[in-house]
Amino acid sequence: MPLKVGSVDVLQSSLPPPEQDDKYDNAHHSVTVLKKGHRKNQESAPFQTDTVFEKDVQFTLRDGVHIRADIFRPANDAEKVPALVAWSPYGKTGRGFFCLDLVPGRVGVPKSRLSGYEKFEAPDPAEWTARGYAVVNVDIRGSWDSEGDLFWWGIAEGKDGYDVVEELARLPWCNEAVAFVGNSWLGISQWFIAAERPPHLKCIAPFEGASDIYREIICRGGVPCKAFLRFLAQQNFGRGKQENLVSMIEKNSLLNDYWADKRANVSNINVPIYAVASYSTGLHTFGSFRGYTEAPTKHKWLRVHATQEWHDLYQQETNDELQQFLDRYTKGKDNSWELTPRVRVSILRYNKEPIINHVFPAWPIPATKNEQLYLCPNEMLLNVPPSAESQVSYKSDVPFMQMDSDPEELKFEYTFRDAVYLVGNAQATLYMSCLEHDDFDVCVQLRKIDRNGKVLQNINIPSKDSGIQDNDVERINSLVYLGPSGYLRASHRALDSETSILNFPEHDYTEQRKVKPGTIVRLDIGLWQTGMAFEGGEGLMLKISGHSMTLAEFPSLRGNESMENFGTHHVHVGGSTASYLTIPLVTT
Known part of the structure; x- marks a missing residue:
């Protein structure tokens, strides 16, 4: 059946099979214990605690489609832990085209800082299992060996996220608390999923993510911008089809039901938000600020950093602060997180070191x-x-x-x-x-x-x-x-x-x-x-x-x-x- 959004027929294109990726490792369920000190290779960071690595766990969506995820969780079963979900089509665990090696200097993140098991733009399992969390790397609908056709955001992806949240919360190791963390696609999807209000979603941490694909990425000011999304689409793998956003904007550049579906209803979000933004992205700046500003939840924080999203994600101080937020809302710890200033903004000086975390009473800044x-x-x-x-x-x-x-x-x-x-x-x-x-x-x-x-x-x-x-x-x-x-x-x-x-x-x-x-x-x-x-x-x-x-x-x-x-x-x-x-x- 042809894909339709509202009154609009959606153009799709075939995906290359996963076998064409040289890091593809087949689809089979397995359970491995990665011992403390385990390294993927000599350059990688070691795991800091014994970790259960469960590969290709299947989740069933409401229409019967099965999607796959890799789950890393502390091996100690004495205490149930929250699930941190990393949601994108880029590959589950260190596979796929995208990686930090694409950028000279790896955006200042050496290989020795990461385990190599991390999903692109996502929390590192070696870091977060030691902090008492499970990391769930999801291959979303239509990507890799997950069934169905690949959605590029929208309400349908939000519903898929809802289903995964609720199934995760029922797993025996989970404390019934689920959160989302990550950059870019992993941030964008959080606005759509949180807007669906899954009951066991406790908080989100969109670390830079657009919230309106038409106005912010593919047609800013009514000007079609196709090169980046065409490039992005060429790097996806799957066994079905994916939406072809470039063909859709070429077919009709006017705002219609299809593009309206790709504006997240952030006014429906009711969970705590730790939003991170920067100026350095040509994709996510406006949407990060919009998501923070328009979400009606009383428990929300905005931090604007001075570097780049991938660099910021893997800094020690970023992980420490993110854990404070997550501990508060997925574990119920009384750790004074609420005393964190609601709005912190970095200000660039260009020819000098930036001013970091300047505290303002609100955003937009009242005294402007x-x-x-x-x-x-x-x-x-x-x-x-x-x-x-x-x-x-x-x-x-x-x-x-x-x-x-x-x-x-x-x-x-x-x-x-x-x-x-x-x-x-x-x-x-x-x-x-x-x-x-x-x-x-x-x-x-x-x-x-x-x-x-x-x-x-x-x-x-x-x-x-x-x-x-x-x-x-x-x-x-x-x-x-x-x-x-x-x-x-x-x-x-x-x-x-x-x-x-x-x-x-x-x-x-x-x-x-x-x-x-x-x-x-x-x-x-x-x-x-x-x-x-x-x-x-x-x-x-x-x-x-x-x-x-x-x-x-x-x-x-x-x-x-x-x-x-x-x-x-x-x-x-x-x-x-x-x-x-x-x-x-x-x-x-």
Whole structure:
């Protein structure tokens, strides 16, 4: 039966069989005791306690489909333990395409820190069994040897997660408490699963995860962004089919039932949340903040770190703090976790060490002052608009590589007199036109400038961890953060009041309103959340172009993205078309 979501027929593609992965180890149930000190290989971290490794445990979903998981749990059966679920299609236990070796320097996480039994982006069983937890590495529906077809998030995946939570809670070693932990897909899925409210789900720890796939990943601002998801889909294995999100956005880029299903109903989440976010991801920043902000639970915490999600996940202090949270809500320990500040935000200084865990009373930050800076024809940003109308222009259809060196990018600069923090969402309000086409894609970005006028880059992984000097770091998004970005297709300029928030206008993606060539239209473009520190004499740069200025996620993706632009874009400034930038400032 063809897959259908609401009124929309879903396009699917066949998956390559698991045997094509060189780390595939067949599907058969087995139980092994890994003794304390056991190492997968000489480079790996040892297990710190005797651990039962149960491979290919089957779970039955409500429609009769069977999926598989590997379970690691303390060998001491005297005490029942909570289950920490790692949920994704990337492979159960150290197999699959994705691993830290894909990134130079392994994002500062040496092989000796991990056991090699960890699922990609998930807690390490050797670490967590010693802390008194079971780690459950799930191959989700349709992946590897799990039956069915692979869902890419949505309500259906949330229901699958519900079923696994409830079956886990009934296992004899489990204390009937289940939690989810992990990055990326493992974080995204938590918003959907928690929204289904499985009774034995006690808390979630989404360590960076988008919560609206359409608006945040594949069609930001109504601009289809296909390269990364196409790459991601090519790395999956299974015995059936998977949703083809790229074909779906190519078939119809408008918001419909299918894409609406991929916005998590976080307002239905009622369990404690320990949400982690960063600025360094081009995928999860906005969704992490949205999930935290919109979830109505009273027991929620937000920590914004200064590095990169995989690096942060495996730090000792991260594990220690995560255990405090989990101990409180899966074991009922009275450990004063509730005294942890509700909002801690790291602020990047780029040319100095970041400010870590700055405590704020809430998010968004209550004392924020929004300041407007007006674009001027001399490439400056000023506090007052130019009186005369004029325009500046760029060619919109040049090739681009996303290496921070592409041509045809307008640059407007502002110098701060005093020290200040820019924390939150900025917004660009631009009056623009194009003579050659009836639609156009616009990209904006903020950058930091030092006192000498140098445009700075933030190195995400400390060199003491990566062993790589800053000048030698590969310029990819996981390793280098440039600044927050925003996108908008002009035909989607109409606002959507229901999903818009302060300084981040969202738009009506259900229809397009084409632009008569040469007509000046107002574009309200929100930029993702950021935290940037400026000293007196340092500067801010606003960049505008017809192409993405964020670094590519992987080197192989450079030059693979495209925009539907033609001709020259004109940015109108001054007079009745005074384009401006709104920035959220917090005094130091």
